[in-house]
Amino acid sequence: MKKLASVTLRPVTEDDLPLIYERQMDADSVRMSGVNPRDPDEFERHWRETLADPSVVARSIIADGEVAGLALCFRVNEMDTVGYWIGKEHWGRGIATAALAQLVDEVKTRPLHATCSKSNAGSVRVLEKCGFEFLGYEWAEARGRYSAGELARFRLG
Numbered sequence: 001m002k003k004l005a006s007v008t009l010r011p012v013t014e015d016d017l018p019l020i021y022e023r024q025m026d027a028d029s030v031r032m033s034g035v036n037p038r039d040p041d042e043f044e045r046h047w048r049e050t051l052a053d054p055s056v057v058a059r060s061i062i063a064d065g066e067v068a069g070l071a072l073c074f075r076v077n078e079m080d081t082v083g084y085w086i087g088k089e090h091w092g093r094g095i096a097t098a099a100l101a102q103l104v105d106e107v108k109t110r111p112l113h114a115t116c117s118k119s120n121a122g123s124v125r126v127l128e129k130c131g132f133e134f135l136g137y138e139w140a141e142a143r144g145r146y147s148a149g150e151l152a153r154f155r156l157g
């Protein structure tokens, strides 16, 4: 595997959207995250609103010059919540960890919250490595794009 030289964040632009769309469709990523893809209309509406919303921090992750994924901070139920999604071809190189560390450095708000599937060992590890505290598991029914399942909750600060 290629050694990683640099990871930086920059604002998501409209030009990034086709790649984000493709990556949210990836079956392995969907299985891992428990998050189902948005259909084209929903995707278009969601990202139009997201890019226009000053309260959302949406960053593309640039790893060695390539757009490797996405890191975000957005409000869910009054909680500032982080999320990330790395293109499969870039997994296992420390990119999510480096990107989340930079995001939580950029976003000064605390506490920050995160939720992931209990079975998503990679995501759990990324959160732990970035200093998030494990709060516990909870069962979530299927809702919107999210499959039913056991969720792990985390908080930073």
Ligand SMILES: CC(C)(COP(=O)(O)OP(=O)(O)OC[C@H]1O[C@@H](n2cnc3c(N)ncnc32)[C@H](O)[C@@H]1OP(=O)(O)O)[C@@H](O)C(=O)NCCC(=O)NCCS
Pocket: 028, 029, 030, 032, 033, 083, 084, 085, 086, 087, 090, 091, 092, 093, 094, 095, 096, 097, 098, 115, 116, 117, 120, 121, 122, 123, 125, 126, 129
């Ligand atoms: C989960 C995900 C973000 C991990 O990204 P990544 O860039 O491969 O993660 P990193 O390389 O920074 O790995 C961080 C740690 O997790 C571990 N890890 C990564 N993927 C793993 C997996 N599938 N199973 C077990 N451990 C894993 C790594 O070994 C590393 O731990 P270590 O330093 O102790 O060895 C990526 O697989 C992904 O985007 N998946 C699809 C979308 C998703 O699940 N997003 C999160 C929703 S909450």
